Amino acid sequence: DFSDNIDLYRQHISLEPEAPYVVEDCRPAPSWPQAGRVEFRDFTLPYREDLPPALDGINLTINPGEKIGIVGRTGAGKSTLVKSLFRLVHGTTSGTIMIDGQDIGAMGVGDLRPRLGIIPQESTMFPGSFKRNLDPLQEHSIEDMWAALIKSGIAPKLFSLCRVLMRMRRVIVLDEATADVDLETDRHMQQLIRSEFSDRTVLTIAHRLETIMSSDRIIVMDDGRIAEIGSPQELIDAGGHFAGLVKANDFGA
Structure with missing residues (x-):
């Protein structure tokens, strides 16, 4: 009714505006990024004035081609950290x-x-064909699409993996990508990531510890901060947050 429409209108006008689509005097080169080096420099994201920051003073350097696993309890800042890379945070x-x-x-x-x-x-x-879904900008050949589909297993759950296989960006984020798949599919995805993305920078928010145990480094998030960072074995030996997760999940390194 009319009151519902008014409420909907108010919601729309209260939305924060999207960041500019293009900033003409700050456009990256067509080949950017070429290496995949990611740096957070004292990055802080307030949540609300009456609440602690969603991210608090993050200092982090991820080297080109490095595989990073990210863990932490719900609300620790895992998803906010990777959303910040896409500027999806307000x-x-x-x-x-x-x-x-x-x-x-x-x-x-x-x-x-x-x-x-x-x-x-x-x-x-x-809505539309597989081709339209995989390549909406029509940048790839049919051969490229079939190659990506075959590698990914042509399963609906792996459709996003197929898209990334086609585009092969230098920085890739997996946001609990295997949370709703069975263990066999999870292992298939991890094998593909190791083989196809070996020279890419990959950040993985983990649903299963097994997914990230082969990472170069693990980041443990807690209250918007990096609580621990190091190789899986280093963190297990340190006996901190990550070691507790491994023990709780009865997962041996």
């Missing part, structure tokens, strides 16, 4: 995020988001 941030020397906060989201790869927990299928 609020006035401080500090910077750099990818291959470019401040991503200064560029338009139209120059940022298409240059990164993401495999989310849920694969979204839009």
Whole structure:
């Protein structure tokens, strides 16, 4: 009714505006990013004035080609950390995020988001053909599409993986991508990631510890901060948060 429409209108006008799609005087080179080096420099994201920051003073350097696993309890800041790479978070941030020397906060989201790869927990299928779903901008050949489909197993759950296999971005995020798949499919995905993304920078938010035990480094998030960082074995030996998770899950390193 009329009151519902008024409420909906109020919700729409109260939405924070999207960041600029293109910033003409801060456009990256067509080949950016080439290496995949990611740097958080004292990056802070407020949540609300009456609450602690969602991310609090993050300082982190991820080297090109490094595989990073991210763990932490619900609300610890895992998803916010990777969403910040895509500028999908709202609020006035401080500090910077750099990818291959470019401040991503200064560029338009139209120059940022298409240059990164993401495999989310849920694969979204839009109306239309497989070809339209895989390659909406018509940038790839039929042969490329079939190769990606065959590698991924042509399963609906792996459709997002197939998209990333085709585009092969330098920085790739897996946001609990294997949470809703069985163990066999999870292992298939991990094998593909190790073989196909061996020279790519990959950040994985883990649903299963097994998914990240082969990572170069593990980040343990807690209350918007990096509580621990190191190789899986280093963190197990340290006997801290991550070691507790491993013990609780009865998972041997």
